[in-house]
Structures are given as C-alpha cells and as structure tokens.
Amino acid sequence: MASSQLAGEPIPDDGRLPESAVKRAADKSFHAYLHIPFCSVRCGYCDFNTYTATELQGVSQDEFHQTIISEIQFSALALTKSGIQVPKLKTIFFGGGTPTKLQPSAFSAVLNSLVQNFGFDDNIEITTEANPDDLSERYLEQLAQAGVNRISIGMQSSVDRVLKILDRTHNPEGVAKAVGWAKALGLKTSVDLIYGSPTETLAEWRQSLEAAFELDPGHISAYSLIVEDGTKMARKIKRGELPEPDSDLQADMYELLDELAQQRGYRWYELSNFAKSPDLESAHNIAYWQNQNWWGYGPGAHSHVGGVRWWNKKHPATYSESLRGNVSPGFAREVLDVTTSLEEQILLQSRLRTGLPIATVKQINPEADKVISTLISDGLIEGHQAIQGKLVLSLNGRLLADRVIAALITG
Numbered sequence: 105m106a107s108s109q110l111a112g113e114p115i116p117d118d119g120r121l122p123e124s125a126v127k128r129a130a131d132k133s134f135h136a137y138l139h140i141p142f143c144s145v146r147c148g149y150c151d152f153n154t155y156t157a158t159e160l161q162g163v164s165q166d167e168f169h170q171t172i173i174s175e176i177q178f179s180a181l182a183l184t185k186s187g188i189q190v191p192k193l194k195t196i197f198f199g200g201g202t203p204t205k206l207q208p209s210a211f212s213a214v215l216n217s218l219v220q221n222f223g224f225d226d227n228i229e230i231t232t233e234a235n236p237d238d239l240s241e242r243y244l245e246q247l248a249q250a251g252v253n254r255i256s257i258g259m260q261s262s263v264d265r266v267l268k269i270l271d272r273t274h275n276p277e278g279v280a281k282a283v284g285w286a287k288a289l290g291l292k293t294s295v296d297l298i299y300g301s302p303t304e305t306l307a308e309w310r311q312s313l314e315a316a317f318e319l320d321p322g323h324i325s326a327y328s329l330i331v332e333d334g335t336k337m338a339r340k341i342k343r344g345e346l347p348e349p350d351s352d353l354q355a356d357m358y359e360l361l362d363e364l365a366q367q368r369g370y371r372w373y374e375l376s377n378f379a380k381s382p383d384l385e386s387a388h389n390i391a392y393w394q395n396q397n398w399w400g401y402g403p404g405a406h407s408h409v410g411g412v413r414w415w416n417k418k419h420p421a422t423y424s425e426s427l428r429g430n431v432s433p434g435f436a437r438e439v440l441d442v443t444t445s446l447e448e449q450i451l452l453q454s455r456l457r458t459g460l461p462i463a464t465v466k467q468i469n470p471e472a473d474k475v476i477s478t479l480i481s482d483g484l485i486e487g488h489q490a491i492q493g494k495l496v497l498s499l500n501g502r503l504l505a506d507r508v509i510a511a512l513i514t515g
C-alpha cells in the first residue's frame with residue numbers, strides 16, 4: 105500500500121519548472137536515477153518504496169520499463185519547455201527495489217531511450233544494484249552488452265544468522281560468484297554491507313568484512329542499520345523479540361570497518377563509502393552529495409534540477425496512470441530558497457573526504473569561526489584542512505557527523 109506522501113507545491117501537468125530553475129540549473133552536470141519498485145519479499149528492516157507481486161494492483165513487472173520510458177520522453181519535453189538545456193548524462197543508476205528483476209532487454213530499451221533523449225558523456229557510469237540470487241554469468245553478460253558498466257551487489261552480511269535477522273533470503277555464496285563474473289566481464293564492482301543488526305556481534309561483523317574484502321571489489325558501502333517505524337523489525341523490537349541496535353557497538357563496528365579498509369588499501373571518500381582508487385568511487389552518489397541536477401524516474405523517485413526538488417507519486421499504479429494520461433507523475437515539489445540550498449550543501453558536502461568550503465558555513469552562520477575552533481579542539485574535524493579553508497571530518501567526526509552538521513548549521 106502507498107503510504108502518505110510529503111506535501112509541497114503542486115506540479116503543473118506538463119512538468120514545466122519555474123523560471124528560477126533555468127539560471128540555477130546552468131553549470132551543473134546531469135544524472136538519471138531509475139527506481140524499479142519490485143521485490144520478491146519484503147525484508148524485515150526495509151521501508152523503501154517497493155512492492156511484492158500481490159501489492160502491485162495490476163501493474164505488470166514485464167512491461168514496467170515502458171512506463172519508465174514514457175517518463176524519460178516526458179522529462180525531455182518538460183526540460184525543453186522550461187528552457188533548460190541539460191548536458192549529456194554523466195551517470196545512470198538503476199536502484200530499487202530490485203532492478204535485477206528486469207530482463208536485460210528492458211535495461212537496453214531504457215538506456216536506448218536515455219541516450220536518444222539526452223546523449224551520454226564519453227565516460228558515463230551506468231550502475232545497477234543487484235540481488236545476488238538474480239544473477240547468472242549470462243545475465244551479467246547481457247547487462248554489460250546493454251551498457252551497464254558497474255554493479256553494486258547487495259551482500260549485507262556473510263553470516264547466515266545475521267542475514268536471517270534481516271530477513272534476507274539470498275545465498276551468501278552467490279555474492280562471490282557474482283563478483284567473479286562481473287570482474288571477468290570488466291564491470292566495476294561494489295559490495296553493500298549493513299552493520300549493527302540487533303544481536304550482531306563485533307566478531308560476526310569482522311567475519312563479514314573479511315569476506316567482503318576477500319572478494320576484492322573496487323568499492324564497498326557499509327551502512328549502520330537504522331530501525332524504521334512501521335517495519336516488521338520495528339514491531340519485533342517493540343514486542344521485545346529483538347533488542348534495539350546498540351549505538352556504541354555500531355561505533356566500534358565503524359572503527360573496525362575503517363581500520364580493515366585502510367589495511368586492505370581502501371580509502372573512505374564519503375562517510376559510508378570506501379574505494380580502492382578515485383576512479384572506482386561512485387560518480388553517481390558523488391553527484392547527489394554535490395547537489396548536481398538529476399531526474400529520478402519511477403514511482404516515488406526524487407529529482408533535483410535548478411534548485412527545485414520534486415517527488416513522484418508513490419504507488420506504481422498511480423504513477424503509471426499519470427503517464428498514461430500524459431501528465432506529470434510528480435506528486436509535489438519544493439523550490440529551495442538560498443538558505444535552504446546552503447544548508448543542504450553543508451549537510452551533503454561535509455560527508456565527503458574532499459570536504460566543504462568553510463566559506464559556505466560562514467554564509468549562513470555568523471558564529472562560524474567559533475564553531476570551527478570548537479570542532480577542531482574537540483577533534484571532530486581536521487585542523488590542518490581547516491587552516492586551508494576546508495572542513496573535513498576526522499574519524500571521530502565521522503562517528504558524530506550529525507552533531508557536527510547540527511553545530512555548523514545552528515551554531
């Protein structure tokens with residue numbers, strides 16, 4: 105069932121953006137996110153906008169890519185009508201849900217539509233998230249032929265007991281096979297992990313990390329588990345069947361991640377993301393953190409172009425219905441004022457190893473100098489970088505990033 109959606113300004117039927125977006129969209133790169141909202145079962149911790157077969161209200165998974173293509177055509181027209189000329193696409197990301205529920209021919213059709221409407225940068229990065237259980241050597245080969253050049257595999261843990269707590273059904277051995285096939289095809293590889301699940305021990309987390317590094321992917325993402333309201337896991341915790349995740353243990357787990365990553369030659373470039381070299385970092389995610397322009401296609405997908413954010417209707421049925429009627433599938437939008445944009449920039453860029461210009465903080469916080477001095481003396485940001493005008497989190501700062509960001513914005 106679709107849950108209630110965030111309110112905002114209404115979006116015109118033709119998707120036209122306000123005039124203010126034209127100037128603000130200039131000089132930004134352009135990116136596409138495609139949301140594929142299907143999953144075989146819902147994992148107990150997940151609150152993503154995704155649907156099992158019985159929840160789709162008649163939407164066909166096999167034909168869904170045609171609806172996405174309608175939105176791609178709609179977006180090209182809406183941008184032209186708005187007077188916004190976007191550069192060639194720099195990155196494309198298929199996320200979900202489970203994009204590997206799509207046939208390779210659907211990937212080809214969507215990518216063809218994107219290249220016809222926007223063109224591709226010579227060094228385009230095209231990523232898909234993947235459930236290891238969906239992958240075979242042949243399937244990956246067909247994705248590579250369709251143009252996918254990076255694969256992000258949902259490993260989460262290598263420990264059966266932990267996977268069970270997460271309600272993940274995949275076979276951990278499938279991850280190693282998938283990474284091997286992807287590498288042999290010349291695809292860039294990333295492995296996604298989750299740490300701090302209820303009852304997961306530090307030893308189990310070490311085991312998962314060792315297993316992930318052993319696969320030698322180019323990139324590793326590791327996110328601490330957050331228990332979202334309304335999930336099966338939240339209900340189990342409420343009933344006392346599972347303990348709450350332990351935030352001190354999660355901090356120890358992050359420190360272990362950072363230590364082992366360094367030993368294995370990976371470097372953090374964003375709080376939760378580590379790569380073996382700069383060319384293996386996720387260019388798509390960096391674009392989000394740098395607040396570039398992107399169009400999010402699919403139910404519930406969020407977009408940002410020229411200081412305007414909007415979000416699509418959440419359920420695949422209502423989303424598809426709008427596009428059938430040739431009207432915007434957007435639910436509502438928000439035009440960001442200058443202060444909100446600066447706050448977002450602080451929120452996003454301070455997560456990056458490349459850091460945030462301290463001048464940005466000074467634009468909204470009259471106490472910036474005092475705040476920065478305190479953060480240096482508390483050991484939360486790197487003093488030598490601050491002297492050069494850059495705010496870069498220390499290891500302790502990464503553990504307390506929310507506190508640092510709140511101090512930067514509110515003083």
Ligand code: SF4
Binds near residue numbers: 151152201
């Ligand atoms: S596979 Fe991913 S998107 Fe689907 S329910 Fe599980 S965590 Fe959520």
